[in-house]
Amino acid sequence: MYCNDRLSGSLLVLFGALVLWRASTFPSLAGLEYGPGLFPSIAAIGLIVCGALIGFGSRGRRKAPSTSTMPPRQxxxxxxxxxxxxxxxxxxxxxxxxxxxxxxxxxxxxxxxxxxxxxxxxxxxxxxxxxxxxxxxxxxxxxxxxxxxxxxxxxxx
Incomplete structure (x- = not known):
């Protein structure tokens, strides 16, 4: 399970980095302090942070919980x-x-x-x-x- 977390977290970080890079290429609008790339950049930073927490957070350093301590699945x-x-x-x-x-x-x-x-x-x-x-x-x-x-x-x- 933790290998999957690392993989999905890494992919999320990569996707966020690509969105951030693409948003930086958006043209700025005259007379505005922010342009069309502001919101995609904020979302991309959120993706990068969440991906890093998923893939490389404290869960990856702990032992996997036993099935007896996991909550029952619905x-x-x-x-x-x-x-x-x-x-x-x-x-x-x-x-x-x-x-x-x-x-x-x-x-x-x-x-x-x-x-x-x-x-x-x-x-x-x-x-x-x-x-x-x-x-x-x-x-x-x-x-x-x-x-x-x-x-x-x-x-x-």
């Missing part, structure tokens, strides 16, 4: 229903984005996805709230990408 209809549930979340997000707005639809989508993967409702909400606020700050405030406000239009700034 089987049956719950595991089979997960991809369908994720498709429903994606379709619902696409349909509800404009009427509800980015903030409410994204909060619901992140919470639902966390619930699908077994997180408790309180934890899902605690994950979704800062994530939605962070994405809002990144795209709306920093990158000036217009996001639909939907029901929160009276509160838009």
């Amino acid at each position: 089987t049956g209809w719950r595991m089979a229903a997960r991809p369908l549930a994720l498709l429903i979340v994606i379709l619902g997000y696409g349909l509800l984005l404009d009427p509800l707005g980015f903030h409410i639809a994204s909060f619901m989508a992140v919470s639902a996805t966390a619930l699908i993967f077994g997180m408790r409702a309180g934890g899902a909400a605690l994950l979704a709230l800062p994530l939605v606020i962070g994405v809002h700050l990144l795209f709306y405030s920093l990158l000036r990408v217009p996001l639909p406000w939907g029901l929160l239009t009276p509160m838009a700034w």
